[in-house]
Structure formats: structure tokens, C-alpha cells
Amino acid sequence: MELEPSMDNKALSAVEKFDVIVVGGGNAAMCAALSAREDGASVLVLERSPEAERGGNSSFTDGVIRFAYDSVDEIVAISEPLTSEELATSDFGLYPADRFFDDMAKVTEHRTDPDLCETVVRQSQSAVRWLKKNGVKFMPNYGRQSYRIDGRIKFAGGAPMVINGGGPGLIDALYKAARREGIVVRYGAWVQDLVWEDGAVRGVVAYVDGRPSAIAAGAVVLACGGFEANAEWRARYLGKGWDLAKVRGSKYNTGDGLAMALKIGAQPAGHWSGCHAVSWELYATDFGDPAITPNFQRHSYPFGIIVNAKGKRFVDEGADIRNYTYAKYGHIVLEQPGQFAWQVFDGQVLPLLRDEYRTRQVTKVTADSLEALAEKLEGVDPKQFLQTVREFNAAVDTGTRFDPSVKDGRATHGLEVPKSNWANRIDTPPFEAYAVTCGITFTYGGLRIDTEAQVRNTNHDPIPGLFAAGEIVGGIYYFNAPGGSGLASGAVFGRIAGQGAARAAAAA
Numbered sequence: 001m002e003l004e005p006s007m008d009n010k011a012l013s014a015v016e017k018f019d020v021i022v023v024g025g026g027n028a029a030m031c032a033a034l035s036a037r038e039d040g041a042s043v044l045v046l047e048r049s050p051e052a053e054r055g056g057n058s059s060f061t062d063g064v065i066r067f068a069y070d071s072v073d074e075i076v077a078i079s080e081p082l083t084s085e086e087l088a089t090s091d092f093g094l095y096p097a098d099r100f101f102d103d104m105a106k107v108t109e110h111r112t113d114p115d116l117c118e119t120v121v122r123q124s125q126s127a128v129r130w131l132k133k134n135g136v137k138f139m140p141n142y143g144r145q146s147y148r149i150d151g152r153i154k155f156a157g158g159a160p161m162v163i164n165g166g167g168p169g170l171i172d173a174l175y176k177a178a179r180r181e182g183i184v185v186r187y188g189a190w191v192q193d194l195v196w197e198d199g200a201v202r203g204v205v206a207y208v209d210g211r212p213s214a215i216a217a218g219a220v221v222l223a224c225g226g227f228e229a230n231a232e233w234r235a236r237y238l239g240k241g242w243d244l245a246k247v248r249g250s251k252y253n254t255g256d257g258l259a260m261a262l263k264i265g266a267q268p269a270g271h272w273s274g275c276h277a278v279s280w281e282l283y284a285t286d287f288g289d290p291a292i293t294p295n296f297q298r299h300s301y302p303f304g305i306i307v308n309a310k311g312k313r314f315v316d317e318g319a320d321i322r323n324y325t326y327a328k329y330g331h332i333v334l335e336q337p338g339q340f341a342w343q344v345f346d347g348q349v350l351p352l353l354r355d356e357y358r359t360r361q362v363t364k365v366t367a368d369s370l371e372a373l374a375e376k377l378e379g380v381d382p383k384q385f386l387q388t389v390r391e392f393n394a395a396v397d398t399g400t401r402f403d404p405s406v407k408d409g410r411a412t413h414g415l416e417v418p419k420s421n422w423a424n425r426i427d428t429p430p431f432e433a434y435a436v437t438c439g440i441t442f443t444y445g446g447l448r449i450d451t452e453a454q455v456r457n458t459n460h461d462p463i464p465g466l467f468a469a470g471e472i473v474g475g476i477y478y479f480n481a482p483g484g485s486g487l488a489s490g491a492v493f494g495r496i497a498g499q500g501a502a503r504a505a506a507a508a
Helices: 027-038 056-060 073-078 086-087 097-107 112-135 166-180 229-238 256-263 328-332 371-374 382-395 485-507
Strands: 013-023 043-047 137-142 146-149 152-157 162-163 184-187 189-197 200-209 211-222 275-281 305-307 340-347 362-367 431-443 454-456 462-468
Touching: 013 027, 013 200, 013 485, 027 043, 027 056, 027 166, 027 211, 027 485, 043 189, 056 166, 056 362, 073 112, 073 305, 097 112, 112 485, 162 166, 166 184, 189 211, 189 256, 211 485, 229 431, 256 462, 275 328, 305 382, 328 431, 362 371, 371 382, 371 431, 462 485
Parallel strands: 013 043, 013 211, 043 184, 200 462, 211 462
Antiparallel strands: 137 162, 146 152, 189 200, 200 211, 275 431, 305 340, 340 431, 362 431, 454 462
């Protein structure tokens, strides 16, 4: 039977046939491709970007991945070999599944889909072990996710492991595994539509080298991200001002996968007016650049104060461990006058600042007095800034010990905007300040899937032959996301989607 794309195109080239087509080229997509191949399917990966920019948003992550673990032995089994000294001085703590689930519920204000969330949590460690089997290397996140306290290295935020080489290391390992397994990858392949046959998805229409091609398949996996790189969609769904946000990751995540799925009746799900957005270098590039983008993040704000153009604090910088606040604070910065703010630190905490504060890609001012610093804060009311610092310093509870590895309860008292932890007086030179704006990572609205990663239609029925994984999935995140959980979700549902697609193809 002749394949009919849902788009009206009369000049399609000859049809090829694969068991499974995966649309996208990041973590979720490559996990789906490898999983489908494990089940014996022939697999084609269609990556919109050129090879040099492959990997979607996964290439831009720092590689932190969150998973449940009940013992240090489980960390050791996943990690690259650790020395006896590292084992003796590292306190990895425990992160059982129930705590992971509680964290997801807390940061999403109890809106996360319980079945999808449970799937991510319960399968997170097995997914990490599977990634390791496929050549991904893991190690403790010394330096960026840990603090030395009383001679012990303590890890904060429930995610002590990082991928060796970060996001690029993850992508390189997955593509190397794909080559080894005989998976076909095509770059510059812009998928714009789905192909139907007898009421099921049976392929895609892709533009390759500027020409449309209908490619047949037994099943299709959409793993091509959200719509964060589409300024018009951001303004439409996220609201006023979001077209002004910087894009942290891939410029190719423009919502094409969502559009083609919704066009055939897929059910939208999740927080379409919400997104993962962080404090970002004020003069960062408009889209991610793999060579310099990691230097644009500004995640040490819990140890200082943040002020807006009026010279006032506007957010509790110490509300929680960074991993549980950073993904929503970019939104708050975007709401400030001029869509910018300054993070301010003094000499007491400068050694705690993360590596990105010490790169060339910073908008930074320094001074030996607060008065001099106030005059250098471009766009900020200097008089009100100094008043804000005076009031903040007077409100700090200096009787509580400062401990950056835990929520230490060192707070302010009597301020309209409190600081709940890690409150230190801003009074010790040298003083430093860093200008930030909002950087959007990914959008929370997406497609409804079931726990088998099959896309559901607006009648709540599964769409035959269509699966989804990664940031295109809706219903997992609302308002916020725990750091490192996105890679876990992509790996878990990527594996499931690949398995389901392979089974569907075999039955087609």
C-alpha cells in the first residue's frame, strides 16, 4: 500500500524502510535507538543538526545525572575506579527511591504524573548501569557538587555522579555505541511530518539536502526536544517577555516534533506555560555554543545576594540546595526590570564560587568597598543597593554555623524577602558582582505518553506506531525540576520507547 504523509507533498522521493525511525539525536534519542537495536530492529536516526552540532540539549549539559541508590557499593559499581583515599574521604550519603520521588513531588508542587515519575525513579539506576554498559563513563562530581567539611567531602543535592566529559562525553559515547551496533545516522535531516498507513504512524517525511523524502518504518520514536528555541512559541505559550530569553542549548529545538504529533491528534500534556530556566550570563550568545556555553551558567547564588535594577533583593537565594532552585530562578530574573540582575558576593565566599565564575565569558565588576561596587553595577540604583546591603547585613543570624554542604539554617530575620540558608554578611572585601539574565533550557509542555512511552491521542487511546521520550514528553515537570533528573528521564523513557517501537515494528 502506498504511504501517505500527512503533509500535502506531491514530489516525494523513493521510500526507504526501517523497522524503527528515531527523530532526534540527543540522550533520549540515542537511548531509544540503542534499545530498539538490542531488540533486533533495524534503526535509522534522523538528526536535524549537522554532525558538528549533534546531540540536542544533551550536548550542553554538565553531565550530572540523578538516580536512586541505597548504598555506597552501588555508587562504586557505577563509577570509574576510585582510589582508597577517595573512598575514605568521600561521603556520598544515600538517595533511596522514596527520597527521589519526594523531591520530584516537592519541586513540581505535587503535579508530576505519578506513574511517569514512578517509572523514572524506579528505573533510574538500571538506566545508568545500562548507559555504562554502552560505554558511558561516570565519576563523582568533585568540585561542583561537593564541599570539604571537617576533612570529609560531602555531596549536596542528591546527585553525586557526573558523566565523564559532561554532555559531550555522553553524546560521543552513545554515538560510538550506535556505530558499533550498525545504527544508521543521518545528519541535516529535518523531519517535518509523520506518515500514516491504515490509521497508524508508519514513517516520516524528512528534508535531507533540501529534498523531501518519505521514509517508511514499523514505528517512530519522537525524541527531538521541546520548543524552547522558537521565540514565537515561547511568547505564545510561556507568556510576555519570553521571546527575550536566551536559549541555553540547541537552536534546533523549535517544536517540530510537537507540531507534527499534535497535527495527527496527539494529546498535549503537562505545563505548557512552564519551563526550565536558569540564571545566565547577561551577554551570552542567543543560542548554545558547545565551546563556551558551559561558562555562561551562574549557579553559586546561594552564597551571595541577588539584586535587580532597583537595587533590591527579590528572591530567597538560600531557599534550598541549588539543585532544587536553579531551574526556576531564571524565570524570576526575567520578570525583573530590564530582564537582568546582579549576583553579589564578598571575600568570605569567593573560594566557593563554581568554575564558571572564573572564565573569560563573564560580565563582572570588582571593588574593595561596597560604595565603589555600587557605582559599577550597571543599571542598578546605587543608593538603594547600599541600603539593601545594610538591611541584609543587620538581619543575618551570625550565631548559626555556615555549612555549604547542607541546608544550614543560617538565615536572616525580619526582612521582607528572607534568606533561609547560607546567609553571610556582605562586608568583607574584595567584593564581586556578576550580571545575569534568563537562560531557558527546555519547555515542560509536551506530548502525553503512557508508562510504555507510547503517545496517546486526545481520545486517551494509544497512537499505533508512535512513541516519545525526552524533553518532548509532557507531564513529568511542572514549575521546576531537580538537577540531573532530565538526563535520567531521557535515558529511562528512551530505553522504554526503543523497546516498544521494536515490538510494534515486529508486529506491524
